[in-house]
């Protein structure tokens with residue numbers, strides 16, 4: 538698909554656009570000629586960072602505000618043709634300690650956006666970013682879109698509820714077109730590096746670069762990691778494809794590996810750091826999903842989509858980015 542001809546001069550809003558995935562998406566959209574607006578509250582429980590969009594900051598409109606503010610979101614959606622709804626909270630662990638916060642940042646954010654679109658933005662296309670956490674405890678790998686929702690934490694429920702609200706609004710108000718990308722663990726440049734509960738790979742990389750100890754909880758669990766450029770590529774695809782409307786898609790690399798192997802590869806590529814295996818803390822064990830590998834055949838079947846970046850290449854690019862931009866993320 539030639540994204541450039543589709544997105545050139547299109548008016549695109551990214552909620553959560555100062556965050557990890559949103560900022561990478563914003564940079565790509567600017568590069569292919571879209572007219573990009575970001576709305577982001579830089580919530581302290583999330584991974585936003587103004588430096589993320591430094592390279593394109595003069596070409597983007599940034600609204601620093603909470604999308605739960607109805608007046609702000611009403612004005613922000615006006616005239617937008619495509620909305621990537623990425624604002625949200627992703628720490629499974631914090632969702633158990635502060636369930637109201639998680640529910641509010643994931644459900645009331647989306648509800649506020651959808652309501653604004655219902656009133657002010659007929660004909661809009663919304664791409665929502667869901668999560669593999671919506672499947673909860675995994676009973677069968679690879680995981681396809683029909684896997685049952687065995688919720689094991691509040692975050693899985695809040696993300697599923699938000700996704701369902703998107704589809705409900707598109708069913709009741711057909712002028713709102715919706716698709717959902719259920720993402721597995723993503724890694725790459727512009728991810729926050731401090732809070733392990735928002736993603737273990739970036740924290741492993743920080744520890745390895747600093748020649749510290751990477752703590753593995755067990756280490757035999759498998760995960761499917763997806764490089765952020767591939768994730769951005771799927772989001773652009775889903776935003777441009779009418780065939781994607783009303784549907785959800787698992788997004789992953791389709792390749793799984795153990796956490797131990799990911800940690801070893803990071804230490805090897807950084808040429809520093811050491812690994813220590815300890816048993817998983819009880820709080821985390823309770824909400825552990827087991828092993829995960831995404832079945833991405835639906836994306837392949839409908840659109841011929843395949844990820845382009847293998848894990849070694851993606852990690853090299855990521856490590857290189859953080860070595861060059863250390864002071865902005867440490």
Ligand SMILES: NC(=O)c1ccc[n+]([C@@H]2O[C@H](COP(=O)([O-])OP(=O)(O)OC[C@H]3O[C@@H](n4cnc5c(N)ncnc54)[C@H](O)[C@@H]3O)[C@@H](O)[C@H]2O)c1
Pocket residue numbers: 552553554555556557558559576577578579580581583584585586602603604605622623624625626627642646666667668669696719720721722723724729736
């Ligand atoms: N990163 C991953 O591995 C991953 C995996 C599965 C799903 N996802 C989903 O993708 C989306 C983006 O993830 P990310 O890794 O870029 O997260 P992130 O934390 O880096 O970015 C989220 C952004 O949303 C903003 N935000 C939160 N609440 C807001 C509000 N009320 N108003 C305005 N802005 C608000 C935050 O300030 C932050 O900048 C999330 O919805 C997440 O659930 C991410």
